[in-house]
Amino acid sequence: MSCTKWLAGILLSSILASSISVGRVSADEWIEDESQINQQNQQAPQNPVPQNQAPSQFPQPQTLQQSLDEQMPNERERDLERQQRYERQERVEEKPVGNTTDFTRPLEAGVSSFKQIDNDFTNLPLLLQKPVSALPKTGPVTRKTFQNWLAQSHPGLAARISKDQVIEIKGEWDDSAHALSSFGIPFTRIGPKQIRNYDLTKTKVIVLSCPGALLPDESRALANYVKSGGYLITTDWALEILNEMKGFVRIIEPSGFELQEQVVDAVGLSADPLCKNVPSEAFWKIAKESKAVRIVQRNYCTVVARSKMLMNMEIGHIAKYRPPEEADLYQAGILAVLVDYGRGKIFHLVGHYDNDANTAFVNDVPDQAPGISISMRQAMATNFIAEAFEK
Numbered sequence: 001m002s003c004t005k006w007l008a009g010i011l012l013s014s015i016l017a018s019s020i021s022v023g024r025v026s027a028d029e030w031i032e033d034e035s036q037i038n039q040q041n042q043q044a045p046q047n048p049v050p051q052n053q054a055p056s057q058f059p060q061p062q063t064l065q066q067s068l069d070e071q072m073p074n075e076r077e078r079d080l081e082r083q084q085r086y087e088r089q090e091r092v093e094e095k096p097v098g099n100t101t102d103f104t105r106p107l108e109a110g111v112s113s114f115k116q117i118d119n120d121f122t123n124l125p126l127l128l129q130k131p132v133s134a135l136p137k138t139g140p141v142t143r144k145t146f147q148n149w150l151a152q153s154h155p156g157l158a159a160r161i162s163k164d165q166v167i168e169i170k171g172e173w174d175d176s177a178h179a180l181s182s183f184g185i186p187f188t189r190i191g192p193k194q195i196r197n198y199d200l201t202k203t204k205v206i207v208l209s210c211p212g213a214l215l216p217d218e219s220r221a222l223a224n225y226v227k228s229g230g231y232l233i234t235t236d237w238a239l240e241i242l243n244e245m246k247g248f249v250r251i252i253e254p255s256g257f258e259l260q261e262q263v264v265d266a267v268g269l270s271a272d273p274l275c276k277n278v279p280s281e282a283f284w285k286i287a288k289e290s291k292a293v294r295i296v297q298r299n300y301c302t303v304v305a306r307s308k309m310l311m312n313m314e315i316g317h318i319a320k321y322r323p324p325e326e327a328d329l330y331q332a333g334i335l336a337v338l339v340d341y342g343r344g345k346i347f348h349l350v351g352h353y354d355n356d357a358n359t360a361f362v363n364d365v366p367d368q369a370p371g372i373s374i375s376m377r378q379a380m381a382t383n384f385i386a387e388a389f390e391k
Contacts (some may be wrong), residue, residue: 010263085150105313123129135263136283145373146182153277153379154386158184161389164202169195170210172353173287174235179378180207182355182363185385196221204388205231207381209354210287218303219246227342231388232383234348236290242339247363251301251339252348255294255331259286263367264307266376273390274304274338274347274383281374282369284335285356286310291295293350304347304380305335311348336380347384349377 085364150158166187168176180187187207190198200206206222208214212234214222219241225265226232234242242248266284268275284307292314295301311333355365356375367375 013315023273031234032203037358050352054101060094062277064302085310115288118260135176136366136368138364140363141182141184141365141368141373142363143184146179146378147184148381149277149374150183150185150382153388156385157331158186161186162202163188165204165205165389166207167198167200167205168207169209171235171238172211172213173237173355174210176209176233176235176353177206178354179381183382185382194217200225200230203230205233205385206239207353208241209300210238210297212241214241216246216252226344226346229343231384232346233345233353233384234346235353236271236287236349237352238302239291239293239348249341251295251341253294253336254291255314257292259292259310259313260290261288261290262286263377264309266305266307266367268305268376270302270304270338272302272304272338273387274336274380276383277372278376278379279370279372283367284366284377285351285375287351287356290350293337293348294331295334295337298330300340302338303330303334304332307335307375308333310335336377340383345384345387349381351377353378353381366380371388 147158158172163186166185167178168180168187168189170177170191172187177189179185192212195206195214198221200221203225206225209224222232222241223246239252239254240246240250243250263283263285266282266283268278268280284305292310295303311329314332317330335350337364339348355363355378356367365373365375365378367377369376369379372379
């Protein structure tokens, strides 16, 4: 037993000595390896990244502006649009519309193209500051006065027009036939239901009298006529047909603000042919419950006339009933707007084309324009008719 214990003790001592030896060698090797690594790091050639260039595995640091561009695109777009609006704030438009049309842009509802028109009214706020002239009294205007104005503005026009080239679609509230007769313009009068099957191949101008109560297939016939090159006058409530439900692409629409029957001031804001032989400042008869206009697509519209009185009324209405961001001067006080629609044009009047006196077929005009006696609205609408024949 003693020999066995002696041998076991020797064996245990050998094992312990071997473990300590191995542990010391391993520790020395670790220390040696670490020093070698440090030495190699000190001797290795450095390849620093240039100061103006970030390593490829890291993205370039973004500027604050770039960060805002990515994080808040909607806010930036709204700010930019608001800034552009205030910078423009509508100047007195001097660019003639003429008859040039861009047919390259495809559109909806079968309309091949629209011409884009620059509207940049920087002087519009000044319009609000101008005093309103004393409003005129209602007075008679003879047929001779209407016809003399037409002869001076468009010599020989009436003699060149045949009855099938100008059509009035009879309305209930506006008697456009009365105005056409006063100017001596030949025309044909039809009912709303007749338009759907009417031969319009020779027709150059259609006057849709208020209220313009057309069924969808009847208004689609008008839409096809205009986009093919026809000229259309819409008066007052007839604005309601210019929407998708009636076959038109929506460019203008009722704003929801109804106007009271009154005579207001009127300022011509365009130098295009619709203002020919028309004073720049005159008056305008608003019919009972006339509908104020809202422009949906500005690039295709020219505001031809505005009213300072209506601008103040509508801005006050917006301030009272709508959020502040809708207080856009561009939409306020519109009396007449020209829409470039496909190959044709639409001219919309707030109010009526006829004399607009209280009794039908009378010659009283409540908003006689200085120097011409007839009203601005009648002169502009008749210039629109003349343009159809002179283009």
